[in-house]
Amino acid sequence: MTDKKTIYLDNSATTQVHPEIKDTILPYLEDLYGNPSSIHAKGQEVKKTIDNARKQVADLIGAKETEIIFTGSGTEANNLALKGIASKNKNKGNHIITTRIEHKSILNSARWLETEGFKVTYLNVDENGTVDINQLKEEIRPETILVSVMFANNEMGTIQPIKEIGEFLKGKGIYFHTDAVQAAGKIKINLKELNIDLLTLSGHKIHGPKGIGALYIRKGTEIDPMIHGGGQEKNIRSGTENVPGIVGLGKAAEIANKNLESNIEHLTNLGKKLEKGIFKEIPDLILNGHPDNRIPGNVNISFKYVEGESIMLMLDCEGICVSTGSACTSKSLKPSYVLDAMGKEIVFMHGSIRFSIGTFNTEEEIDTVIKTLPTIIKKLRALSPIYNKD
Amino acid sequence: MTDKKTIYLDNSATTQVHPEIKDTILPYLEDLYGNPSSIHAKGQEVKKTIDNARKQVADLIGAKETEIIFTGSGTEANNLALKGIASKNKNKGNHIITTRIEHKSILNSARWLETEGFKVTYLNVDENGTVDINQLKEEIRPETILVSVMFANNEMGTIQPIKEIGEFLKGKGIYFHTDAVQAAGKIKINLKELNIDLLTLSGHKIHGPKGIGALYIRKGTEIDPMIHGGGQEKNIRSGTENVPGIVGLGKAAEIANKNLESNIEHLTNLGKKLEKGIFKEIPDLILNGHPDNRIPGNVNISFKYVEGESIMLMLDCEGICVSTGSACTSKSLKPSYVLDAMGKEIVFMHGSIRFSIGTFNTEEEIDTVIKTLPTIIKKLRALSPIYNKD
Numbered sequence: 001m002t003d004k005k006t007i008y009l010d011n012s013a014t015t016q017v018h019p020e021i022k023d024t025i026l027p028y029l030e031d032l033y034g035n036p037s038s039i040h041a042k043g044q045e046v047k048k049t050i051d052n053a054r055k056q057v058a059d060l061i062g063a064k065e066t067e068i069i070f071t072g073s074g075t076e077a078n079n080l081a082l083k084g085i086a087s088k089n090k091n092k093g094n095h096i097i098t099t100r101i102e103h104k105s106i107l108n109s110a111r112w113l114e115t116e117g118f119k120v121t122y123l124n125v126d127e128n129g130t131v132d133i134n135q136l137k138e139e140i141r142p143e144t145i146l147v148s149v150m151f152a153n154n155e156m157g158t159i160q161p162i163k164e165i166g167e168f169l170k171g172k173g174i175y176f177h178t179d180a181v182q183a184a185g186k187i188k189i190n191l192k193e194l195n196i197d198l199l200t201l202s203g204h205k206i207h208g209p210k211g212i213g214a215l216y217i218r219k220g221t222e223i224d225p226m227i228h229g230g231g232q233e234k235n236i237r238s239g240t241e242n243v244p245g246i247v248g249l250g251k252a253a254e255i256a257n258k259n260l261e262s263n264i265e266h267l268t269n270l271g272k273k274l275e276k277g278i279f280k281e282i283p284d285l286i287l288n289g290h291p292d293n294r295i296p297g298n299v300n301i302s303f304k305y306v307e308g309e310s311i312m313l314m315l316d317c318e319g320i321c322v323s324t325g326s327a328c329t330s331k332s333l334k335p336s337y338v339l340d341a342m343g344k345e346i347v348f349m350h351g352s353i354r355f356s357i358g359t360f361n362t363e364e365e366i367d368t369v370i371k372t373l374p375t376i377i378k379k380l381r382a383l384s385p386i387y388n389k390d
Numbered sequence: 391m392t393d394k395k396t397i398y399l400d401n402s403a404t405t406q407v408h409p410e411i412k413d414t415i416l417p418y419l420e421d422l423y424g425n426p427s428s429i430h431a432k433g434q435e436v437k438k439t440i441d442n443a444r445k446q447v448a449d450l451i452g453a454k455e456t457e458i459i460f461t462g463s464g465t466e467a468n469n470l471a472l473k474g475i476a477s478k479n480k481n482k483g484n485h486i487i488t489t490r491i492e493h494k495s496i497l498n499s500a501r502w503l504e505t506e507g508f509k510v511t512y513l514n515v516d517e518n519g520t521v522d523i524n525q526l527k528e529e530i531r532p533e534t535i536l537v538s539v540m541f542a543n544n545e546m547g548t549i550q551p552i553k554e555i556g557e558f559l560k561g562k563g564i565y566f567h568t569d570a571v572q573a574a575g576k577i578k579i580n581l582k583e584l585n586i587d588l589l590t591l592s593g594h595k596i597h598g599p600k601g602i603g604a605l606y607i608r609k610g611t612e613i614d615p616m617i618h619g620g621g622q623e624k625n626i627r628s629g630t631e632n633v634p635g636i637v638g639l640g641k642a643a644e645i646a647n648k649n650l651e652s653n654i655e656h657l658t659n660l661g662k663k664l665e666k667g668i669f670k671e672i673p674d675l676i677l678n679g680h681p682d683n684r685i686p687g688n689v690n691i692s693f694k695y696v697e698g699e700s701i702m703l704m705l706d707c708e709g710i711c712v713s714t715g716s717a718c719t720s721k722s723l724k725p726s727y728v729l730d731a732m733g734k735e736i737v738f739m740h741g742s743i744r745f746s747i748g749t750f751n752t753e754e755e756i757d758t759v760i761k762t763l764p765t766i767i768k769k770l771r772a773l774s775p776i777y778n779k780d
Contacts, residue, residue: 006432013433014425014630022419029412029599035404039702040711042396043403072462072601073629075619105619105628112618204630209419211462211601211632226616228502229465229495238495239463240404240594242601245632312430321430 007320007365011205011358012154012182012298017248018207018359024251025209028244036241037230046243053250057214060253061180061199062190069215069233070246074181074202075105076226077215080237081177081198082109084223085146086118089175093143099123099131099160100341102150103179110148123149128290129158129342133165146175151183151199155325155338155354156289157298159187166195175221181205181213185256186267186295197221201253203245207359208252212245263359267297270357270366275299277370282377286348288339297357302339302348305387306380311353314376320369323354347386397710397755401595401748402544402572402688407638408597408749414641415599418634426631427620436633443640447604450643451570451589452580459605459623460636464571464592465495466616467605470627471567471588472499474613475536476508479565483533489513489521489550490731492540493569500538513539518680519548519732523555536565541573541589545715545728545744546679547688549577556585565611571595571603575646576657576685587611591643593635597749598642602635653749657687660747660756665689667760672767678729678742687747692729692738695777696770701743704766710759713744737776 008016028049034042036050055065071077086096098110100122110120121139124132131149147169152159162178169176177198180189185206191199198221203212217223217236229238256263275287284304303311308324315322325336335349355369381387398406418439424432426440445455461467476486488500490512500510511529514522521539537559542549552568559566567588570579575596581589588611593602607613607626619628646653665677674694693701698714705712715726725739745759771777 008432010425010428010430010432013428014423016423017419022416025419026412029407029415033404033406033594034711035400035594035600038400038403038711038713039699040400040706040713041709042398042400042711072466072632073617075629076462076617079617079619103619104621105617108618108628202630204423204425209632209634210630211635213629227463227466227469227495228498229469229493231494238498239465239603240592240600242462242599242632242635244599245601245635309429316430319431321424321428321432323428323430 005319007368009355009357009361009369010321010323012354012356013323014204014210015207015358016360017209018252018255020255021208021248021251025244025248028247032243036243037232050241050243050246053246056250056254057201060184060189060257061216062192063216064219067216067219069217069236070241070249071213071215071237072211072242074179074200074205074213077200077202077213078103078105078179079109080215080226081200082106082113082146082148083226084236085175085177085198086113087224088222089145093145095119095121095141095144096146096148097121097123097136097139097144098148099125099150101125101129101153101338102148103154103181106148106150106179125341127342129153129156129288129338130290130293131160133161133168136165137168140172140174144174146177148177148179151178151180151189152187152295153289153338154182155336156300157182157294158290159183159293159295162196163194170195182295185260186264186297188260191216203249203252206252206256209245209248212242212249214249259359264296266359267357270361270363271297271299273363274355274357274366274369277366278373281370281374288342288344288352299355299357301353301355302344303351303353303377304347305384306351306377308350308352310380311351311376314380315372318372320372323356324352325354395709397758399745399747399751399759400711400713402744402746403713404594404600405597405748406750407599408642408645410645411598411638411641415634415638418637422633426633427622440631440633440636443636446640446644447591450574450579450647451606452582453606454609457606457609459607459626460631460639461603461605461627462601462632464569464590464595464603467590467592467603468493468495468569469499470605470616471590472496472503472536472538473616474626475565475567475588476503477614478612479535483535485509485511485531485534486536486538487511487513487526487529487534488538489515489540491515491519491543491728492538493544493571496538496540496569515731517732519543519546519678519728520680520683521550523551523558526555527558530562530564534564536567538567538569541568541570541579542577542685543679543728544572545726546690547572547684548680549573549683549685552586553584560585572685575650576654576687578650581606593639593642596642596646599635599638602632602639604639649749654686656749657747660751660753661687661689663753664745664747664756664759667756668763671760671764676738678732678734689745689747691743691745692734693741693743693767694737695774696741696767698740698742700770701741701766704770705762708762710762713746714742715744
């Protein structure tokens with residue numbers, strides 16, 4: 001479904017909007033323009049749709065529709081989770097635990113909370129990017145109010161022990177938040193079987209539109225709003241509802257839910273094919289992240305002796321879109337803090353490429369990448385002053 | 391352009407998306423789905439469009455494109471203006487001045503800032519809803535860091551003395567913010583002639599999409615972010631950009647700018663026609679807000695002896711959409727705090743209706759309203775226990 005010239009393998013950065021979702025959004029850019037807060041018919045016809053979208057999102061993760069709050073992005077939902085819980089529960093304690101490999105929206109919210117007097121522990125991860133659950137257990141203090149651990153990492157795809165963390169935290173009076181932006185639609189998430197209080201989703205990572213996110217807030221969770229105003233979204237997130245975005249996210253969740261198993265199979269097959277193909281054709285590389293316990297379709301590889309940026313730009317010339325890290329940090333051209341946390345050697349940290357496969361990618365596209373990449377790596381290594389040419 | 395059955399006179403709550411704007415958005419729900427933070431071609435083609443939208447928004451208000459930050463709503467932009475300025479400048483002072491008739495997003499942000507140790511003065515307004523500029527002058531203190539006064543009121547349309555306030559504040563080292571959500575596209579706003587540091591806009595009030603707002607931040611203004619993360623929007627508002635919303639707001643601003651004079655004329659004519667027609671046909675009513683100095687197309691009338699809610703619901707049965715107050719507060723069914731601030735008698739406060747005319751309304755629609763309303767008011771007054779039937 002991508003246009004002919006481009007092979008888009010950057011689905012962890014953003015995804016193509018599913019054509020069905022576009023069709024769902026369209027009427028809300030046409031006749032269904034009412035403000036859901038308006039009591040007249042034009043407003044109320046839209047209000048029902050929002051409630052329906054809330055149900056669609058809830059169904060994807062095994063939640064109740066009353067537990068879903070819409071936000072302007074996954075980033076906003078992550079900010080709301082951390083700051084909203086911290087603000088509301090500051091009388092109970094001032095300690096928060098998260099990890100060194102979270103998305104910037106978690107890390108920078110945590111750093112901001114530190115300037116507000118909160119203490120934050122950043123957990124280490126092992127060489128596969130798995131969080132150290134023993135360290136988590138040791139770091140719990142009487143004043144710990146919140147643990148935030150991502151469901152799966154955005155750079156190298158490692159899935160975290162969310163079920164175990166939830167079970168450990170049960171009954172301790174500590175809120176548990178997980179950023180599931182990268183996991184949703186690629187892993188089965190059933191909140192009925194997981195002890196999670198808050199969970200973040202984003203529309204544009206699951207073939208929905210940009211500009212819409214959601215925060216699951218388990219019933220009974222004490223949280224302060226971050227954006228004040230007219231009291232929309234149960235007074236937790238004010239502002240006229242982004243109706244086109246909300247119906248788009250709802251539909252995206254519905255499709256992701258319906259196609260979950262086939263999508264997982266599709267992403268797993270293409271991911272394995274890409275990984276095997278690259279490892280067969282190219283020497284001196286390592287797979288970053290957990291070898292098995294990772295989100296399907298994420299293939300993060302470090303190519304020794306070459307710069308990730310150079311590979312990415314040369315692939316771009318061939319119409320192949322990939323990323324060196326996450327899109328949110330790719331501009332900085334610094335080595336990935338995620339790979340750094342995993343203890344990677346510097347020679348590998350600079351040469352990492354994230355291939356992230358999406359619903360609309362095809363086997364032929366993967367074949368093209370496997371065919372194109374070796375020449376590029378060879379060329380770059382020939383230019384590299386540190387490459388051992390013997 | 392509204393559908394045949396509905397006469398939509400609630401354009402201050404939200405507006406129909408302009409068909410041209412819908413067409414502008416569409417490609418960004420199709421092939422142009424890249425993440426503007428991505429360095430590859432698929433990201434960069436989108437990045438250019440965002441810069442273009444920034445220019446379109448800047449042009450509407452006489453700003454530079456580098457001074458525009460996109461947000462998820464006007465509400466978020468208002469929150470960012472107040473909290474961002476307060477946070478960044480708290481070492482300079484802790485006093486903020488605003489008015490009693492601001493939108494809830496300003497009032498509730500101000501109240502939240504009070505819980506954080508800031509002192510807030512809420513200025514009074516006169517019987518026409520005009521802010522008391524002498525009171526403003528008296529309330530300025532050495533520790534005043536911010537003045538926030540809306541450009542035009544959302545309920546009764548009164549335009550505030552923004553130019554005079556800006557001139558008074560010049561050189562005083564006090565930031566001046568104005569919420570121009572209701573004014574944009576209906577009044578000429580030229581920041582080259584106004585001393586304004588921050589200005590809020592919203593997409594869906596100017597025939598753009600919902601879920602997108604903007605904050606003009608004058609170059610050199612010291613402001614903290616409210617949403618932390620990947621550093622988008624010059625690190626002032628993180629989160630993957632709402633590309634469809636941004637291009638939609640850009641186009642809406644371009645159209646509003648191009649059609650400003652004709653739109654003002656259109657709204658003024660229809661507004662005057664509606665006002666005259668109602669006053670001719672119905673006794674015992676008053677016009678709320680300034681008789682002349684108000685945004686064109688806003689006709690806010692209090693009908694003595696009847697409940698605004700009842701009028702609104704009966705008009706709704708006839709397919710005519712209006713509002714009792716602002717959409718954001720209409721659900722509370724409390725008398726308007728704006729009318730309260732204006733010192734209206736209680737007998738008038740309960741019977742207020744806001745007719746807000748938009749670009750797509752026609753003379754025929756106004757005729758229908760003028761024909762329909764008297765019967766409704768007569769019926770309701772016949773039921774009213776306080777109506778003097780003599």
